[in-house]
Amino acid sequence: MASHDERTALLVARIASSLNQRLVSLTADITDVLYTEIPDLRADRQLLELLGASVEGNLDTIFHTLQHNIAPENLEAPAAAMEYARRLAQQGVPVNALVRAYRLGQTNLLKLVFDELGGEAVEPELGVPVLERIITVMSVYIDRVSQQVVAVYERERERWLAHQSSVRAVRVQEILAGNEHPDAGASAALNYVLNQNHLAAIIWAPDAGAGDMLAKIESAAHDFSGFMGAVTDPLFVAADRVTGWVWVPLGTRSAARRDYIELREFLLDRHSELAVAVGGITSGPEGFRQSHARAQRARALAIAAGKNAPVAIAYDEPGVSTVAMLTEDPAATRTWVQSVLRGLAADNENAARLRETVQVYLANNLSNVAAAKVLDLHYNSVKYRVKRAAEERGEDFTRDRLSVELALLVCQWLGPAVLTPDQAKGGHVGGQ
Secondary structure: OOOHHHHHHHHHHHHHHHHOOOHHHHHHHHHHHHHHHHHHHOOHHHHHHHHHHHHHHHHHHHHHHHHOOOOHHHHHOOOOHHHHHHHHHHHHHHHHHHHHHHHHHHHHHHHHHHHHHHHHOOHHHHHHHHHHHHHHHHHHHHHHHHHHHHHHHHHHHHHHHHHHHHHHHHHHHHHHOOOOOHHHHHHHHOOOOOOOOOEEEEEOOOOOOOOOOOHHHHHHHHHHHHHOOOHHHOOEEEEEEOEEEEEEEEEEOOOOOOOHHHHHHHHHHHOOEEEEEEEEEHHHHHHHEEEEEEEHHHHHHHHHHHHOOOOEEOOOOOOHHHHHHOOHHHHHHHHHHHHHHHHHHHHHHHHHHHHHHHHHHOOOOOOOOHHHHOOOHHHHHHHHHHHHHHHHHHHOOOOOOHHHHHHHHHHHHHHHHHHHHHHOOOOOOOHH
């Protein structure tokens, strides 16, 4: 007479064999449940067939393990299950959807086992051992295989992201260089529509010793994009370990949020260690290039300005585009500023106060009264300062007013980089 264990094993094998004979229909049923209950698995209809192959492979392995009393600790995930995990990783489906599929599949398979067991004439003393054996095998198998497919998923996700990032960076560089006329294929490769309005920006960590900041910069890129009113996800490309390029998709919108005071407050609150240079809004593939080029110029100005630069600088802010062009030859710009302002270009508090007064005075059409209101001074104080500034310069501001206004604007942005070191501080005229 067969022993208790032998009878248990025979009953387990009979149940598994009966279920395996219905493999095709059971696969379809469980696949349908997973596809219906887990929304993330519906992201790509083309993966449905591969999902079915994965389910079938897992069921077939479990049934054969039970039929032939194989130790589940030695089993490997079916090839179809591995490939399905890779494809989910490539599609960006969250890994928790994959894990949930195995748990939900196990739950539904247990229901089938209970139904099958209920149809058998089972001796009372075999009921619990049979269930224990089946549940143990299923649990060990699902735990082992789910770990394997998650590991495959994570390796593929890392590889795929690195590949996509590399491909994206190459395509972006090609477009920026003007080496190709971007088409629908370029948009697909970038996962970003080129035929729309764009707002490009450059985000970087001013502290050169900040280490690898790319994760923070990419997070800031998404925050910035949302703040500026993006219609979909931005395009982000890493330029180096402390710099990222971002394009904000605006669709058909010809305007974005332009309150740069609010933007600076937002960035200081959320990403205080980073700086942002914003290009203007442009359209189409050529606009994709132009907005980025403008952001590059704005960033060059911010770097030249050093501590004078705000946390966010925009190309379309008054004066930025003009001064940005002058940063391309800093030595010539410094010489020109000092030749225009002469003594008024001294790097000291008194000269700075006079420059501010003259700048406001000229902006208000040479009105002492209007300038006084802006500066919150008595108009006689403005009149006195303007007179003193003219003396420092060696002439008044009416003959070459445009040059003076531009030189003052450059001083406002670049500060000490274009000023004459103060003799009282031990410096030398002309930056020598």
